[in-house]
Amino acid sequence: LKEKLGPILWQFPPSFRFDEKQFGDFLAQLPGDTDQGRQLARHADARLHVTGYLDALPDRALRHAVEIRNDSFRSQAFVELLRRYNVALVVADTAGKWPYLEDVTADFLYLRLHGDAQLYVSGYSDEALRRWQARIEAWTAGDQPDDAQLIDSRHRPPRKPRDLYCYFDNDVKVRAPYDARQLRQNLEQGRAGKT
Known part of the structure; x- marks a missing residue:
């Protein structure tokens, strides 16, 4: 992926429970960084040794994001571990199926929008997209939404601009590209209105 390489997503199944030592390890x-990643990949199974797989820009920082699906992760120890290693907690909108948390644990945010009302199926209304727009504008400006759902409500992240990655995964009825395009337009109009 070279210059297009973004954060690496680590998604854990609903059956995976938080264990502080195991997760810290x-x-x-x-x-x-990419050099460390290349070294680790050299130990991978031989079938993964394909020409080009280990091509990466040298010494490029790697970012990691964790998506959880078990309530046992609603733990102060969990968010402290993520902060220690600068790993983002994925803000996952799963239509209420799995935990929804908005703690800022890294110098970037990673959003996965799986469906507003029905997991992987439903699209996002104009109102829902405006809500996400406001949250994204707050996070990227270095702020935090006032009504953020947090594990650690005492922690205030540093007030500095942040990168944010947002992915729509409500693709069963092919809603993802339309919702992504509309949210992007909303964000561009919001920026234009502030200049």
């Missing part, structure tokens, strides 16, 4: 092993 996992985070400690994540490669911090």
Whole structure:
């Protein structure tokens, strides 16, 4: 992916419960840059040794994001581990199926919008997209929404601009590209209105 390489998503199944030691050990092993990633990949199964797979820009920082699906992760220890390793907690809109949390744990945010009312199926209304627009504008400006759903309500993230990655995964009825385009237009109009 070279210059297009973004954060690496680590998604854990609903059956995976939080274990502080195990999770800390996992985070400690994540490669911090492309050189470390290449070294780790050399130990992978031989079938993954394909020409081009290990091509990456040298010494480029790697970002990691964690998407959880078990309530046992609603733990102060969990968010403290993510902050220690600068790993983003995925803000996952799953139509209420899995935990929805908005703690800022890294110098970037990673959003996955799986469906507003029905997981993977429903689109986002204009009102819902405006709500996401306001949240994205707050987060990227270095702020936090006043009504953010947090594990650690005492922690205030540093007030500095942040990168944000937002993916729509409500694709069963092919809503994702339309919702992404509309949200992008809303964000561009919001920026234009502030200049």
